[in-house]
Amino acid sequence: MVPVGGIYTIDSEKARQMMAQIEPKVIIPMHYRDGEAGVQELAPVEAFTALYPTEMVHHLSDNQWDTEQEPLQGVVVFDAGKIRGLFRCAVFKKIV
Numbered sequence: 001m002v003p004v005g006g007i008y009t010i011d012s013e014k015a016r017q018m019m020a021q022i023e024p025k026v027i028i029p030m031h032y033r034d035g036e037a038g039v040q041e042l043a044p045v046e047a048f049t050a051l052y053p054t055e056m057v058h059h060l061s062d063n064q065w066d067t068e069q070e071p072l073q074g075v076v077v078f079d080a081g082k083i084r085g086l087f088r089c090a091v092f093k094k095i096v
Contacts, residue, residue: 003031005042012048027075049075 002019003009009031010018019027029049033042049057056074065076 001028001030004029004045004048005032005039007039007041012043012051015048016051025073029075029077045077049077 002015004012004015006012015029029045031042032045032048033039034044052075057077058072058074059077059079061079065072065078
């Protein structure tokens with residue numbers, strides 16, 4: 001997992017440079033703006049994914065990923081809206 005939104009963390013280009021040095025099989029971007037939601041100063045995830053060939057970028061439509069059934073390599077982008085809801089539920093359950 002790598003932050004890609006800039007401002008409070010590294011930006012997309014620095015994240016790409018780090019990933020080039022580390023050479024992970026899977027890159028999961030985090031800490032970016034998702035549409036109108038979130039901190040407006042952050043860059044959208046597309047600023048990061050645009051730095052990779054399209055065949056290396058995989059957009060998942062769910063908040064689950066079975067790595068044995070679907071062994072992806074490259075940049076894996078989860079549906080931020082579904083993940084946000086999942087985190088809210090997890091935090092709420094932990095508090096209650």
